[in-house]
Amino acid sequence: IAGITQAPTSQILAAGRRMTLRCTQDMRHNAMYWYRQDLGLGLRLIHYSNTAGTTGKGEVPDGYSVSRANTDDFPLTLASAVPSQTSVYFCASSGDWTGSVGELFFGEGSRLTVL
Amino acid sequence: AQSVTQLDSHVSVSEGTPVLLRCNYSSSYSPSLFWYVQHPNKGLQLLLKYTSAATLVKGINGFEAEFKKSETSFHLTKPSAHMSDAAEYFCVVGLTGGYNKLIFGAGTRLAVHP
Numbered sequence: 001i002a003g004i005t006q007a008p009t010s011q012i013l014a015a016g017r018r019m020t021l022r023c024t025q026d027m028r029h030n031a032m033y034w035y036r037q038d039l040g041l042g043l044r045l046i047h048y049s050n051t052a053g054t055t056g057k058g059e060v061p062d063g064y065s066v067s068r069a070n071t072d073d074f075p076l077t078l079a080s081a082v083p084s085q086t087s088v089y090f091c092a093s094s095g096d097w098t099g100s101v102g103e104l105f106f107g108e109g110s111r112l113t114v115l
Numbered sequence: 116a117q118s119v120t121q122l123d124s125h126v127s128v129s130e131g132t133p134v135l136l137r138c139n140y141s142s143s144y145s146p147s148l149f150w151y152v153q154h155p156n157k158g159l160q161l162l163l164k165y166t167s168a169a170t171l172v173k174g175i176n177g178f179e180a181e182f183k184k185s186e187t188s189f190h191l192t193k194p195s196a197h198m199s200d201a202a203e204y205f206c207v208v209g210l211t212g213g214y215n216k217l218i219f220g221a222g223t224r225l226a227v228h229p
Contacts, residue, residue, distance in 0.1 A: 040124075040222075041221060042205060042222055045216070090159070103164065104159075106158030
């Protein structure tokens with residue numbers, strides 16, 4: 001079934017540890033995104049990538065990094081996790097950026113707890 | 116500045132009764148507006164999208180929303196709620212800016228009772 005796969009689905013992490021959340025899509029979408037979801041705040045964009053080889057910062061990029069070596073994969077790395085990064089993380093993708101906003105397709109999320 | 120306000124954090128209805136989820140937006144430009152739905156422990160799924168064509172937009176599962184520029188509103192409605200409609204609903208403003216920039220509302224949790 002085509003879509004977005006995230007891993008892990010859930011993780012408990014000690015503060016200060018490094019963590020990479022994986023995201024893979026098989027829809028050949030050029031654009032990919034990472035959001036965090038926190039109660040009462042909706043979803044907030046961490047980083048995005050319009051095409052392989054390029055990335056950009058969203059609303060809340062501090063403490064996170066991304067890479068986009070190819071079309072399918074868009075990992076999110078927490079270099080040194082802190083408790084405020086406890087959240088549910090969603091990866092999403094969309095078709096080509098055409099100058100107007102299109103539909104995003106979401107993965108099922110990765111629940112991260114930093115102690 | 117662009118923003119989205121969902122006026123109710125929780126809405127509870129009985130099965131078979133109408134659903135109204137309220138959303139107001141603020142945008143300097145003619146916006147793209149969306150409603151997404153999130154079922155428990157799932158990702159978000161697009162319900163419907165407004166992009167300056169017809170002001171009444173029909174989506175999946177019997178939902179529809181009406182864009183009212185004078186009221187800066189984009190309320191989501193459904194004539195008759197079903198148990199499977201119980202979920203979190205997000206109103207979203209889409210902005211141009213070099214990428215798909217979406218501003219999410221805080222969400223409205225819809226409960227449907229038998």
